[in-house]
Amino acid sequence: MQRPVIDAKNVDLTFQTNDGPVHALSGVNLEIMKGDFVSFIGPSGCGKTTFLRCIAGLETPTGGALTINGLTPEEARKSRAYGYVFQAAGLYPWRTIAGNIKLPLEIMKFPRAEMTDRINKVLQLVDLDGFGGKYPWQLSGGMQQRASIARALAFDADILLMDEPFGALDEIVRDKLNEELLALWARTQKTIAFVTHSIPEAVYLSTKIVVMSPRPGRITDVIDSPLPKERPLEIRDTPEFIALAHRVREGLREGHAA
Numbered sequence: 263m264q265r266p267v268i269d270a271k272n273v274d275l276t277f278q279t280n281d282g283p284v285h286a287l288s289g290v291n292l293e294i295m296k297g298d299f300v301s302f303i304g305p306s307g308c309g310k311t312t313f314l315r316c317i318a319g320l321e322t323p324t325g326g327a328l329t330i331n332g333l334t335p336e337e338a339r340k341s342r343a344y345g346y347v348f349q350a351a352g353l354y355p356w357r358t359i360a361g362n363i364k365l366p367l368e369i370m371k372f373p374r375a376e377m378t379d380r381i382n383k384v385l386q387l388v389d390l391d392g393f394g395g396k397y398p399w400q401l402s403g404g405m406q407q408r409a410s411i412a413r414a415l416a417f418d419a420d421i422l423l424m425d426e427p428f429g430a431l432d433e434i435v436r437d438k439l440n441e442e443l444l445a446l447w448a449r450t451q452k453t454i455a456f457v458t459h460s461i462p463e464a465v466y467l468s469t470k471i472v473v474m475s476p477r478p479g480r481i482t483d484v485i486d487s488p489l490p491k492e493r494p495l496e497i498r499d500t501p502e503f504i505a506l507a508h509r510v511r512e513g514l515r516e517g518h519a520a
């Protein structure tokens with residue numbers, strides 16, 4: 263049997279703060295398989311970012327077990343198992359787009375010729391061919407976010423962790439980037455963990471939708487999407503899509519009520 267890429271067993275995390283303990287994650291059980299596109303959706307404070315940061319080895323669970331390809335998150339982080347895309351593109355303004363994409367490759371000491379090849383390849387993947395020499399301020403918000411995805415893809419990690427990457431963009435740009443991300447996912451076979459507040463975005467993108475609720479942060483529903491892998495934007499008008507969106511909305515409502 264295939265081993266999960268991300269395997270969470272009863273993961274718990276309590277932050278100790280000056281105002282007392284904050285139970286950010288409680289009993290989180292989840293298996294993410296290779297090539298899954300998993301979205302995490304839930305109200306503010308339900309622990310979505312915390313869980314992503316646990317996967318990334320940036321927070322340490324206070325209970326349970328979490329492995330990434332059989333490794334501890336810290337080992338996985340050291341082996342560069344994932345690329346991380348944040349809500350704000352987070353590009354260095356004094357570096358060109360190519361320079362920004364190059365940064366992790368420099369840190370990892372890739373040979374110079376390979377760096378150039380990789381930069382060109384990921385620029386093409388995110389449809390920013392010819393923009394490598396521009397500075398971030400010369401690009402629109404959507405293009406900057408594509409550049410930040412290119413940076414996360416540059417070292418070809420199998421896992422992509424994305425924390426509300428399109429949250430700050432207008433609907434039309436977001437639709438376009440959603441479509442592009444799906445195409446990129448299909449081409450690269452990456453495993454993607456994606457945090458969002460948007461029900462349509464979660465339903466459109468995911469093979470698995472994880473609904474969470476706060477206080478303490480926990481998973482209340484895991485929905486395996488019956489939608490086909492090929493998803494034109496119009497799929498959002500189909501009864502299957504609407505039914506899925508309804509189930510997610512109901513799950514969120516129950517979480518709120520609790």
Ligand SMILES: Nc1ncnc2c1ncn2[C@@H]1O[C@H](COP(=O)(O)OP(=O)(O)OP(=O)(O)O)[C@@H](O)[C@H]1O
Pocket residue numbers: 277278279284285286304305306307308309310311312313479
């Ligand atoms: N470093 C920290 N120290 C103390 N408490 C924290 C820390 N990081 C997160 N928290 C708390 O843990 C809970 C979960 O936060 P988290 O950011 O993971 O939620 P979220 O679901 O990603 O929220 P949002 O949708 O607003 O981004 C919140 O109550 C938050 O205040």
